[in-house]
Amino acid sequence: MTKLYNFSAGPAMLPVAVMEQAQAEFLDWNGTGCSVLEVSHRGDAFLEMAHQAERDLRELMAVPDNYRTLFMHGGGRGQFSAVPQNIASSTDSADYLDCGIWSGFAIREAEKYLASVNRVAGQVDTEQGRAIAPVEQWQVNPRAAYFHYCPNETVDGVALHQIPAVEAPLVADMSSNILSEPLDVSRFGVIYAGAQKNIGPSGFAIAIVREDLLGAPQQSVSTIMDYTVQAADGSMYNTPNTFAWYLAGLVFKWLKQQGGVAAMGKLNRAKAEHLYAYIDNSGFYSNPVHPAYRSIMNVPFLLADDALNATFLSEAEQHGLVGLKGHRFVGGMRASIYNAMPMAGVEALVSFMQDFEQRYG
Ligand code: PMP
Secondary structure, eight states, X not given: OOOOXXXXXXXXXXXXXXXXXXXXXXXXXXXXXXXXXXXXXXXXXXXXXXXXXXXXXXXXXXXXXXXXXXXXESHHHHHHHHHHHHHSOTTOEEEEEEOSHXXXXXXXXXXTTSSEEEEEEOEEEETTEEXXXXXXXXXXXXXXXXXXXXXXXXXXTEEOOSOOOOSSOEEEEOTXXXXXXXXXXXXXXEEEEESXXXXXXXXXXXXXXXXGGOSOOOTTSOGGGOHHHHHHTTTOSSOOOHHHHHHHHHHHHHHHHTTHHHXXXXXXXXXXXXXXXXXXXHXXXXXXXXXXXXXXXXEEXXXXXXXXXXXXXXXXXXXXXXXXXXXXXXXXXXXXOOTTSOHHHHHHHHXXXXXXXXXXX
């Protein structure tokens, strides 16, 4: 097992046990004598695995019976276009909470498929840092086809920890926080996530869609992005990403063994608290987000002197701490601490940061 801790925002580290299993059975999967990459997605062995993965996901998230779980192509951004085309008509308007960089990308994509997008001002600057405006201040459209938001902004490190109470069907981009803690799925119309943070390989996506939102896609939606078709065809309208589906299935099994999302939520909070507490007390590092709106998955932080960034990153790497460079839009550092990051990884990061502060602070 490697001693390296990978803090990359995504593709991100996967559980070591999952990678080892995938490696061990890579050439002979499930006694078939073939790799899982080489078997038909319509064969019994693959279908059995695929259905089990779906059952495990539903169990982990306690998905109610009136929701369909779809395994889609095209990652998180694929869903930016799938959502408006599947659950609204081209003459509709939808509300989009603008609470960070990924919200902005989702808005620009939705504008192509809707008559209008109502950009609801979300992110605000406060004396205690970046925050999200309280729901009473949101300027919503009472006729919106749906309300879209991103509860965990991967780049900004901002999170909305309460599910907003809005009238329109609620759509959430959970690419960077799906499966990270317990969630009441019944509050949502659609939940979607690109896979490469808490689920598996990139390019793959999960969409959890309430059944009453199916059945009326825009005519021009490409068939592989059509929720209604994919729901009818068990997410196998065309050949799915079989390897991603398989790996996601292993991650779901691993999550169940860890105690599911309740155990993950506790661990994720403990990891985040450890890191934020150190940053807040250090005087050398700072986090730009209001404490009530901090992400437990993505922790951006700045050094007191930007000129030390390159030294910090190269020394961190020598200590086996990789992937800490902040997003190119915002600079600084970012530690992404998804489900697969153990507490030991966060402790190793904090002790390196302490040591660095002592030498350069
Ligand atoms: N939404 C969020 C919140 C993300 O963090 C990302 C990727 N970092 C995406 C969407 C886009 O995902 P993809 O690259 O799979 O299209």
